[in-house]
Amino acid sequence: MSKKDSENKEMQVVVELVMENNQPMVSSVMVAERFEKQHKDVLKAIRNLEIPDEFSERNFAPTSIDVAQPNGGTRKERSFNMTRDGFSLLAMGFTGHKAMEWKIKFLEAFNAMEARLTIPPAEGKLLYKKAKPEAVRAFEGVARYWCFLEGISWEQGKRQIEGVVRVPDLYEMDALAMESAWTYLRMCMRIVPPKMRGKDICSKKELSPVNGLLDYWAYCGKSSRDELLGILCEDMCIDSLECLPKSYVPHAVSIIWEGINNESGRNHAQQEASY
Numbered sequence: 001m002s003k004k005d006s007e008n009k010e011m012q013v014v015v016e017l018v019m020e021n022n023q024p025m026v027s028s029v030m031v032a033e034r035f036e037k038q039h040k041d042v043l044k045a046i047r048n049l050e051i052p053d054e055f056s057e058r059n060f061a062p063t064s065i066d067v068a069q070p071n072g073g074t075r076k077e078r079s080f081n082m083t084r085d086g087f088s089l090l091a092m093g094f095t096g097h098k099a100m101e102w103k104i105k106f107l108e109a110f111n112a113m114e115a116r117l118t119i120p121p122a123e124g125k126l127l128y129k130k131a132k133p134e135a136v137r138a139f140e141g142v143a144r145y146w147c148f149l150e151g152i153s154w155e156q157g158k159r160q161i162e163g164v165v166r167v168p169d170l171y172e173m174d175a176l177a178m179e180s181a182w183t184y185l186r187m188c189m190r191i192v193p194p195k196m197r198g199k200d201i202c203s204k205k206e207l208s209p210v211n212g213l214l215d216y217w218a219y220c221g222k223s224s225r226d227e228l229l230g231i232l233c234e235d236m237c238i239d240s241l242e243c244l245p246k247s248y249v250p251h252a253v254s255i256i257w258e259g260i261n262n263e264s265g266r267n268h269a270q271q272e273a274s275y
Helices: 001-010 028-034 038-045 051-059 086-092 096-116 133-150 154-165 175-190 208-218 225-236 246-274
Strands: 018-020 021-026 060-068 075-084
Touching: 018 225, 021 028, 021 096, 028 038, 028 075, 028 096, 028 154, 038 086, 051 060, 051 086, 051 225, 075 086, 086 096, 096 154, 133 154, 133 175, 133 246, 154 175, 175 246, 208 225, 208 246, 225 246
Parallel strands: none
Antiparallel strands: 018 021, 021 075, 060 075
């Protein structure tokens, strides 16, 4: 069997969900198995998520599993059942081609389960306003740029967004789904997942594009370099550039360029108004 055939066969393994309070959820044990991680590492990643208690209570339900012991007995081990939103937040820190494939598989499993649970609305009661074609094209353009930053294909990125926003086809989104898609995309393009902060950090040379653009941004606008650096770190949820992973340098550069363009636009508007 070729390596590709072996990978395809592995991806056909079923993703099993559980029902809790009439809501589909996935066990942290299942996540550990499919992403080939130790369960204790998945639990640690969940503990390290910097999320409000209210969100944690809604999306991470504590439970336990029986673990076999060498003497034939069992012991209880803590685990979690996660909602789609909880899983999506946790999985942001899982990187690589294979991890992306499993993210999509899990989201498709949530889609399938939710589709079976959904009761169709009475005819004529559904208020549906399809997003304008130009709005969808604009979103696609930025989403393709995000795929470029992440090093994934457009098809992979498209399927991931569809899974998170819960739509069968990105090109058929309504206005409400479009708003959710933008929120998710901005989060992916800006925030460094907690698990990756301070890991595989950049050398001074590798940070030079970021530092150089910060200097230029300060020159273009009225804010000091330290203030702009603070804005960048706050946007990316890192304490300092020393915590920036190498893979997120393009994301930082993108954020700074957005700030420079916004600054240039304001300056141009002010010049126009002065005439």
